[in-house]
Amino acid sequence: MSEPQAGKPGFPVGLTIATLIAFAILCGLGAWQVQRLHWKQGVLARIEALKTAPALPLIQVLTAEARVEDLAWTRVSVDCGDVAGPPLPLVYGVRDGDVVWRAQAPCAVLAGPYNMLLADRGVVPALTGQVAPPPRTFDAPRHVVGVLMPIKQLGGDRVEVLKRFPGRQPAPLVLMAESETPAPAGITPAPLPAEISNRHLEYALTWFGLAVTLLFIYAAMLWRRLKP
Incomplete structure (x- = not known):
């Protein structure tokens, strides 16, 4: 062996x-x-369909039964009421490779269980590229057409901003404005990313x-x- x-x-x-x-x-x-x-691919298909989708009244979309995740990219229109309080801070962002600052404002609504919605009004072009921009104030939003996005998907300090309104029932969504009537001076609507990579x-x-x-x-x- x-x-x-x-x-x-x-x-x-x-x-x-x-x-x-x-x-x-x-x-x-x-x-x-x-x-x-x-x-x-599903998100991109929905965005493509969104380009020609009509805007629905917010009260028709934002109901007590609606799931937040199902409302992403839904185009709505709403007439905003006034919400008392100081102007909200600008939100930092990046668009087309540049640092941008986005204007946001509270919008009083009556839709389902909610009575307030945070509106992202778009980019302030005069502040593009600035690291620490000075405070800016704008007229309150009135009639807004835009798309809904879950607030947790957007990041930034938007969730913290809602804590400034303890007496309100804010929706867990942000209205990304496509157009406003009247149009606010100094703000360019920028509701969707310039390019979504896949x-x-x-x-x-x-x-x-x-x-x-x-x-x-x-x-x-x-x-x-x-x-x-």
Whole structure:
């Protein structure tokens, strides 16, 4: 009976487990990007349809039964009432690669369980590129046509701004103004991103490609380790 060859390395159990774990993670990331791809395609299709969709009265859309996530990108029109209080701060943003500042204002409404809606009125062009812009005041909004966005998707300090109105029941949405009547001086409506990228297929292929590359590297190492 022959003796095992001295010094011959055994099967790399630890390396195999680590490779399998890394492979599963890479495939999971690729699958997640595929899911994101389908989601982004749906968003882009909805935005495309939005371009020709009529504006619905806010009271018809913003009901007690409506789910916030289902109202994203819905075009509405509303007549804003006055809300007492000091002017709201400008909101920082980036558009076309430039730092911009967006004007926002409270809008008193009666729609479902809510009696206030935060309106994003657009970009203040005179403040583009400024790091610390001076305070600006504008006339209160009156008749606004725009699209609804869940406030949590927009970030910034918008959620904190709502805490300034403890006596109100604000909707968890922001009205991104497309037009106002009368039009406010010094504000340019900018409701939608200038460009919405959709590179999730590229990202998915990258993760899946890394997973395949990992298998080739593992196979090469295993062959070199176990070859006669």
